[in-house]
Amino acid sequence: MGYLLDYPVAPELQAFQEEVREFLRAHLTREVVEERQSGEWGNGLGRHGRRFLREMGKRGWLGLTWPAEYGGLGKTVMHRFILAEEMEYADAPQLGTGPSIVGPCLMLYGSDGQKREFLPGIARGEIAFALGYTEPEAGSDLASLQLAAREDGDEYVLRGQKIFNTETHVADYVWLAARTDTQAPKHKGISLFIVDAHSRGLSVQPIYTAGDHRTNIVFYDDVRVPRRNLLGEPNKGWYYLATALDLERFFPVSGVIRQLELIIWHAKQPRPGGGSPLIEDALVRRRLAELVVQAQAVRSISYRMAWLLGQGSVPNIEASILKLYLREFAQRVGRAGVEIMGLYGQLRPSSALAPLGGEVEKYHRASPVLTISGGSSEIQRNIIATRGLELPR
Amino acid sequence: MRVELSPGLGFTGEQEMLRQSVRAVLGEQCPLPVVRAMEQDEDGFPVGLWRQIAALGWLGMLAPEEYGGGGRSFLDAAIVLDEMGRALFPAPYMWTVLCGEVIASHGAREQRARYLPMVASGEALLTLAWTEAAGVWRTDGLVTRLQGGRVHGEKCFVPYAGSATHLLVAAKDGGGRTVVCIVRRRQAGVTAAPLRTAGWDKQDVVTLDGAAVEEVIADGEAALEQALVLGTAMQCMVMAGMAQRVLEMTRDYAKSRVQFGRPIGNFQAVQHHLANMAVDTDISRAMAYQLAQRIAEGKEYALEASLAKAFVAQAAARVMDTGHQVHGGIGLITDHAMQMYFLRLKPLTNLLGDADFHLRRVERAMPAMAAGAPR
Numbered sequence: 001m002g003y004l005l006d007y008p009v010a011p012e013l014q015a016f017q018e019e020v021r022e023f024l025r026a027h028l029t030r031e032v033v034e035e036r037q038s039g040e041w042g043n044g045l046g047r048h049g050r051r052f053l054r055e056m057g058k059r060g061w062l063g064l065t066w067p068a069e070y071g072g073l074g075k076t077v078m079h080r081f082i083l084a085e086e087m088e089y090a091d092a093p094q095l096g097t098g099p100s101i102v103g104p105c106l107m108l109y110g111s112d113g114q115k116r117e118f119l120p121g122i123a124r125g126e127i128a129f130a131l132g133y134t135e136p137e138a139g140s141d142l143a144s145l146q147l148a149a150r151e152d153g154d155e156y157v158l159r160g161q162k163i164f165n166t167e168t169h170v171a172d173y174v175w176l177a178a179r180t181d182t183q184a185p186k187h188k189g190i191s192l193f194i195v196d197a198h199s200r201g202l203s204v205q206p207i208y209t210a211g212d213h214r215t216n217i218v219f220y221d222d223v224r225v226p227r228r229n230l231l232g233e234p235n236k237g238w239y240y241l242a243t244a245l246d247l248e249r250f251f252p253v254s255g256v257i258r259q260l261e262l263i264i265w266h267a268k269q270p271r272p273g274g275g276s277p278l279i280e281d282a283l284v285r286r287r288l289a290e291l292v293v294q295a296q297a298v299r300s301i302s303y304r305m306a307w308l309l310g311q312g313s314v315p316n317i318e319a320s321i322l323k324l325y326l327r328e329f330a331q332r333v334g335r336a337g338v339e340i341m342g343l344y345g346q347l348r349p350s351s352a353l354a355p356l357g358g359e360v361e362k363y364h365r366a367s368p369v370l371t372i373s374g375g376s377s378e379i380q381r382n383i384i385a386t387r388g389l390e391l392p393r
Numbered sequence: 394m395r396v397e398l399s400p401g402l403g404f405t406g407e408q409e410m411l412r413q414s415v416r417a418v419l420g421e422q423c424p425l426p427v428v429r430a431m432e433q434d435e436d437g438f439p440v441g442l443w444r445q446i447a448a449l450g451w452l453g454m455l456a457p458e459e460y461g462g463g464g465r466s467f468l469d470a471a472i473v474l475d476e477m478g479r480a481l482f483p484a485p486y487m488w489t490v491l492c493g494e495v496i497a498s499h500g501a502r503e504q505r506a507r508y509l510p511m512v513a514s515g516e517a518l519l520t521l522a523w524t525e526a527a528g529v530w531r532t533d534g535l536v537t538r539l540q541g542g543r544v545h546g547e548k549c550f551v552p553y554a555g556s557a558t559h560l561l562v563a564a565k566d567g568g569g570r571t572v573v574c575i576v577r578r579r580q581a582g583v584t585a586a587p588l589r590t591a592g593w594d595k596q597d598v599v600t601l602d603g604a605a606v607e608e609v610i611a612d613g614e615a616a617l618e619q620a621l622v623l624g625t626a627m628q629c630m631v632m633a634g635m636a637q638r639v640l641e642m643t644r645d646y647a648k649s650r651v652q653f654g655r656p657i658g659n660f661q662a663v664q665h666h667l668a669n670m671a672v673d674t675d676i677s678r679a680m681a682y683q684l685a686q687r688i689a690e691g692k693e694y695a696l697e698a699s700l701a702k703a704f705v706a707q708a709a710a711r712v713m714d715t716g717h718q719v720h721g722g723i724g725l726i727t728d729h730a731m732q733m734y735f736l737r738l739k740p741l742t743n744l745l746g747d748a749d750f751h752l753r754r755v756e757r758a759m760p761a762m763a764a765g766a767p768r
């Protein structure tokens with residue numbers, strides 16, 4: 001592991017960090033990585049990715065910070081931080097919607113039945129969720145979502161359309177936000193549901209996005225969901241969604257740091273045609289040095305974030321600063337990488353001549369999404385200015 | 394509402410008509426689905442349309458009339474390239490016209506007579522085989538050798554080598570002098586292996602294994618320098634056209650996409666993005682067209698070409714990035730125009746020297762700048 005990732009780890013956590021690394025060496029096989037990189041299986045819900053997640057589940061790591069009664073290990077936020085960073089560095093499948101969103105929400109607001117039915121399965125890596133929020137007309141303005149959930153006896157009937165619901169084609173369930181009250185103000189008519197991804201009336205149409213990632217348009221054509229799959233009370237979904245979001249603010253930074261390490265490593269290699277290594281060029285060195293400074297900056301705010309979460313606070317503004325800076329930094333790294341590689345920086349992974357197997361090219365190609373999804377850079381700046389600095393809206 | 398600002402040149406009525414006709418032909422025959430289909434096409438361009446643009450006189454527009462050309466101003470070609478950028482026209486137009494110009498300027502009379510009529514008629518598809526494994530636009534490290542009328546070597550990043558009829562190959566002769574060999578593409582000694590590029594444009598690795606040479610341009614240094622600077626000017630035009638289209642498209646999207654109860658174009662953050670795109674686009678167009686005019690007037694323009702590319706390549710990249718940002722998720726769908734423009738900028742910024750390469754050329758010109766103290 002390179003120098004750039006050597007974040008401070010308290011002595012009592014070092015054994016855990018070593019255990020995670022050991023685990024990754026043993027279980028993050030080529031098949032798992034290739035399946036994930038294919039972009040066909042979301043963040044790791046193919047056959048190999050699921051086996052990997054079940055292995056994690058066996059160690060209790062999918063519910064690392066959860067209380068034991070829900071199948072968790074009750075570990076600290078710092079453990080969770082280390083796990084997230086190590087996994088991201090290794091390009092392992094992400095924990096996913098179940099462990100990071102559904103689990104925490106159910107623990108806070110779920111019924112006993114829901115907790116029993118879903119939490120152990122999530123913690124064991126046996127039940128995978130897709131995230132069903134975005135709609136064609138509701139992206140940044142998620143609260144204006146329209147997919148209708150109409151009460152009908154003991155069931156809700158879902159009708160409408162979602163877009164960019166990435167893992168719906170490979171997940172077991174969808175964590176779905178739908179409108180249950182069309183008259184109320186937009187934030188007050190939303191409810192959250194657990195929907196069987198194989199329900200009748202639910203159909204999925206693939207769309208491919210930059211960097212070859214498959215995501216989906218999902219049609220709900222009178223999909224029936226039992227009332228017991230509604231989270232908490234109806235019309236409180238927005239509130240649940242927002243509070244749960246605050247609890248899971250992990251933005252691992254080691255993925256981009258790994259990219260930067262790769263680029264620096266590449267710059268030290270002899271060049272095709274016998275040229276001297278790129279790093280011997282003072283301008284290349286300066287450009288990389290600036291990115292190393294920024295890497296240090298991003299690591300420090302990520303570490304601060306973990307510390308704040310560990311203190312039990314809800315670091316809203318700090319999260320926005322981290323998300324904003326991290327993602328824009330990642331775009332700069334991708335751009336610098338392909339630019340430094342010159343003509344070779346245009347080669348896709350399928351090209352035999354592509355440096356680093358085309359990894360940096362693909363990273364750059366996929367990088368526009370980073371400042372759009374998960375709250376765009378504009379939205380983060382709005383939050384920092386209005387909530388953080390209390391400027392008028 | 395004026396999205397298309399004037400580059401500061403008074404175009405003639407004839408030039409305006411040329412622009413309209415190029416826009417109409419490409420709009421009709423080469424809409425984005427055709428561009429996208431060409432990604433997987435072996436030739437990489439619509440062959441029928443190639444014949445049509447030859448008939449329209451676009452391929453021969455710069456060549457002297459005595460060789461079947463139109464003998465027109467470079468500014469006319471600039472307009473065509475601008476519109477081709479706008480339409481993402483996937484074809485070796487720029488390379489063929491560029492190589493034709495190199496032959497026109499540096500080829501012997503028989504060479505001009507041999508190739509220029511074929512360029513004008515659309516029969517010849519020329520491309521430049523310059524860079525080698527080192528991936529640099531220089532003549533000092535060239536490994537490719539001309540020996541006894543045959544050429545040996547390996548060329549990388551050769552645009553459209555798969556469908557070209559002739560290659561202009563940069564090589565060293567027995568005396569170590571730089572020459573440009575004109576080589577027929579379809580012969581036993583030439584193979585082309587396609588590279589898979591981000592921009593889905595066609596670039597190949599070309600192996601020359603004792604390929605027979607048809608003609609040799611003796612002053613290779615001058616010929617390649619012209620290829621570099623003229624090609625760079627042409628790329629600036631194409632990039633300027635792409636930026637213009639992305640600006641318009643993004644402006645339209647910002648006006649129609651509603652979030653939080655109003656068009657996102659109402660948000661000042663988005664307005665500033667668009668204003669930045671307009672500034673980058675406008676400056677790029679002004680620089681590219683003024684460069685084109687300088688070329689048309691027959692003035693020296695090597696430094697101006699590098700100044701323009703060092704700016705335009707970066708500005709156009711910013712326009713693509715910001716366009717993506719304003720489009721949000723939808724622009725990332727691989728079929729979406731935004732993603733297509735984003736990816737197709739890459740060959741233009743990279744081939745014939747990236748911004749950094751041209752910045753270094755500007756650096757080298759600095760001793761002659763401000764030689765005396767300012768007044």
Ligand SMILES: Cc1cc2nc3c(=O)[nH]c(=O)nc-3n(C[C@H](O)[C@H](O)[C@H](O)COP(=O)(O)OP(=O)(O)OC[C@H]3O[C@@H](n4cnc5c(N)ncnc54)[C@H](O)[C@@H]3O)c2cc1C
Binds near residue numbers: 132139165166376
């Ligand atoms: C590859 C990919 C995977 C995804 N996966 C999922 C998934 O699994 N589940 C899911 O639910 N969603 C998913 N999404 C959707 C993602 O969350 C949305 O793309 C995101 O919320 C942005 O919404 P939008 O695309 O509609 O953009 P828009 O909201 O239309 O934004 C367009 C532009 O307007 C700007 N803008 C909007 N409002 C304001 C404002 N108030 N002030 C200033 N600027 C503003 C934005 O910042 C952006 O620049 C995915 C998206 C992608 C691309």
